[in-house]
Amino acid sequence: MAKRAVSIYDIARLAGVSTATVSNVLNEKGSYSAKTRDLVLRIAREQGYVANFAAKSLREASTKTVAILTPDVSNDFFSTLVLGVEGRLREAGYSSYICNTANDQERESSYVLDLLSRQVDGIVYIGGMTRVPIEANVDVPVVHIDHTGTTGVRREVFVGNDMPSLSYDMTATLFGHGCEHVALASVSASLYRTAEHDQAAGYYNYLSQHGIRLDKNLVLEGAHRQPSIVEAEGLVRGCLDDGFEFDGVVALGDRVALGVVNALKSHGIKVGRDVRVIGMDDSIYSRISTPAISTVNRHTDEMAERGVEALLSMLAGDDPVDDHIVVGYEVVERTTTLG
Amino acid sequence: MAKRAVSIYDIARLAGVSTATVSNVLNEKGSYSAKTRDLVLRIAREQGYVANFAAKSLREASTKTVAILTPDVSNDFFSTLVLGVEGRLREAGYSSYICNTANDQERESSYVLDLLSRQVDGIVYIGGMTRVPIEANVDVPVVHIDHTGTTGVRREVFVGNDMPSLSYDMTATLFGHGCEHVALASVSASLYRTAEHDQAAGYYNYLSQHGIRLDKNLVLEGAHRQPSIVEAEGLVRGCLDDGFEFDGVVALGDRVALGVVNALKSHGIKVGRDVRVIGMDDSIYSRISTPAISTVNRHTDEMAERGVEALLSMLAGDDPVDDHIVVGYEVVERTTTLG
DNA sequence: TTGAAAGCGATACCAC
DNA sequence: GTGGTATCGCTTTCAA
Numbered sequence: 117m118a119k120r121a122v123s124i125y126d127i128a129r130l131a132g133v134s135t136a137t138v139s140n141v142l143n144e145k146g147s148y149s150a151k152t153r154d155l156v157l158r159i160a161r162e163q164g165y166v167a168n169f170a171a172k173s174l175r176e177a178s179t180k181t182v183a184i185l186t187p188d189v190s191n192d193f194f195s196t197l198v199l200g201v202e203g204r205l206r207e208a209g210y211s212s213y214i215c216n217t218a219n220d221q222e223r224e225s226s227y228v229l230d231l232l233s234r235q236v237d238g239i240v241y242i243g244g245m246t247r248v249p250i251e252a253n254v255d256v257p258v259v260h261i262d263h264t265g266t267t268g269v270r271r272e273v274f275v276g277n278d279m280p281s282l283s284y285d286m287t288a289t290l291f292g293h294g295c296e297h298v299a300l301a302s303v304s305a306s307l308y309r310t311a312e313h314d315q316a317a318g319y320y321n322y323l324s325q326h327g328i329r330l331d332k333n334l335v336l337e338g339a340h341r342q343p344s345i346v347e348a349e350g351l352v353r354g355c356l357d358d359g360f361e362f363d364g365v366v367a368l369g370d371r372v373a374l375g376v377v378n379a380l381k382s383h384g385i386k387v388g389r390d391v392r393v394i395g396m397d398d399s400i401y402s403r404i405s406t407p408a409i410s411t412v413n414r415h416t417d418e419m420a421e422r423g424v425e426a427l428l429s430m431l432a433g434d435d436p437v438d439d440h441i442v443v444g445y446e447v448v449e450r451t452t453t454l455g
Numbered sequence: 456m457a458k459r460a461v462s463i464y465d466i467a468r469l470a471g472v473s474t475a476t477v478s479n480v481l482n483e484k485g486s487y488s489a490k491t492r493d494l495v496l497r498i499a500r501e502q503g504y505v506a507n508f509a510a511k512s513l514r515e516a517s518t519k520t521v522a523i524l525t526p527d528v529s530n531d532f533f534s535t536l537v538l539g540v541e542g543r544l545r546e547a548g549y550s551s552y553i554c555n556t557a558n559d560q561e562r563e564s565s566y567v568l569d570l571l572s573r574q575v576d577g578i579v580y581i582g583g584m585t586r587v588p589i590e591a592n593v594d595v596p597v598v599h600i601d602h603t604g605t606t607g608v609r610r611e612v613f614v615g616n617d618m619p620s621l622s623y624d625m626t627a628t629l630f631g632h633g634c635e636h637v638a639l640a641s642v643s644a645s646l647y648r649t650a651e652h653d654q655a656a657g658y659y660n661y662l663s664q665h666g667i668r669l670d671k672n673l674v675l676e677g678a679h680r681q682p683s684i685v686e687a688e689g690l691v692r693g694c695l696d697d698g699f700e701f702d703g704v705v706a707l708g709d710r711v712a713l714g715v716v717n718a719l720k721s722h723g724i725k726v727g728r729d730v731r732v733i734g735m736d737d738s739i740y741s742r743i744s745t746p747a748i749s750t751v752n753r754h755t756d757e758m759a760e761r762g763v764e765a766l767l768s769m770l771a772g773d774d775p776v777d778d779h780i781v782v783g784y785e786v787v788e789r790t791t792t793l794g
Numbered sequence: 795t796t797g798a799a800a801g802c803g804a805t806a807c808c809a810c
Numbered sequence: 811g812t813g814g815t816a817t818c819g820c821t822t823t824c825a826a
Contacts, residue, residue, distance in 0.1 A: 122592050175818050190529065214552075
């Protein structure tokens, strides 16, 4: 901004009125004559006036802006959530900062500091996990959507599925189709493991409740060092090369499932018959795959809606009524389990 | 922000120094004793002080922030560019607002107004097109990366591939493999058509230069009303159902190519042998497909680098030296052309 | 080394 | 209906 922009003072001077009047007209507040209104608006337009947001939010101590932090905007599951949240907030008059943390803690905490400094009115975490507590002396409301880990602020709400139950149902689906040796594939499960949000828990629970021995060779866990699809493909390849046998795979994520399917296909295994696979997310990855991947629809729309609802209520000053919102889900069967 | 946050005044009072000194310490400017520094920093930390960005940028008339506008963050090709640009800007001390315009003009112009009001120091358009000129009385530098359309600001730079040449080479690749009836598939080509950035031009040019008659039935153009993959699949299905024959498809985009491949497969056509397909972007979509899709690597990294370079130079106050930066590309052949 | 005070642009109270 | 002015939090100049 080389040239100093046109300010409310310039408009006031040119219109021969006070800044108070200009402000009133521009914000449709207070009272003014139709004549002054037209004059002020005309001049503002002529001069290409743009309000100075910094001045406004300094004065009002509010930015009408919310930060959305997500580990990976390019993951369809997350970006669907992000856009759902962003759109709803926009309808409510809030702008959003979309922040891609890339699962990098340092990056994330520098982001948060920056955001607080920018006076965001609220924070929404979508997906992934966060170990970084918010230590600044502020009272921002925080909403977590499909996100593990707390920030320690006074008002925070968690929105998500009952993950242990969800993965239990995934596992049950495979055994229900007659599978006997079901593997678990994940690229990050161990990182996110907490009591409530343990994506792997349902798999273990199902096995133990049905007296099925856990075969550690069939627990394939990556460390999230490569794109999930690639990493998952490698895990399954390795498992096959080592000669371990299985007829079903519970994949914690659609991208993981896609990698699994690709690995199986390249080994000449008939997916959906020889080996059944189920993913999780009902994102684009499961839909575009051939064969189409069975998965779990996690009701992202409802997550976005409930999350925004909770945030707006906190932004209005209320304390959360329900700080653990559980959203439903449903298994969507496609070719990789139906054959 | 219910509670008023801790300000520099509070720190000054508690430390028994002036706000000027506190400011100096916090910004490592001016001079102060080691004792004062430690005292101020300690109190700031104890109080959970966070600088008020609004006040700072109001005073400094700069936000050190750039806006990145893109039609679809969830498209791997765009998000790769977005993250490339964002990362480089971050290294240079700039934050980014990532804005998803969803190819919606109204949304986009409201975004731009909001961004200007927020005093962004610069704007980067990535992908898609823009018909909306920037009319406000500001002097923001603008960079367009793989983006059609200008904003009319004083300083703007265009970065991208030579699209007519690129699509020419795509077409040539298919004919080089012996194809005789090559179709063109696109979900948005007509929207973006301009002299320099015409993705379809190379296809037409190749045909006319080689005396090949253009078959209008083989020009499949969608209108971007559904996700590209789905729309492209529908276009090809329709063409096949109508009985039109072809043995090659130039797909303007990897997502389009993926839809094409899926449609062909579901019609029992052997992709890579009966019909060859080439996409464009070298994004995740071409890599995860089976068969793997031939495509064009468009050097996104270089685009991001050159774009940021140009923007930084303009932000430093310079006028652009070269306002049309052309980046190279290369055809990447995979199974859908090699068989 | 430290501090007093002006000023960035917009808002809103209160007086006229 | 309109205007004067204090104020938001921070930086910066100039003086002490």
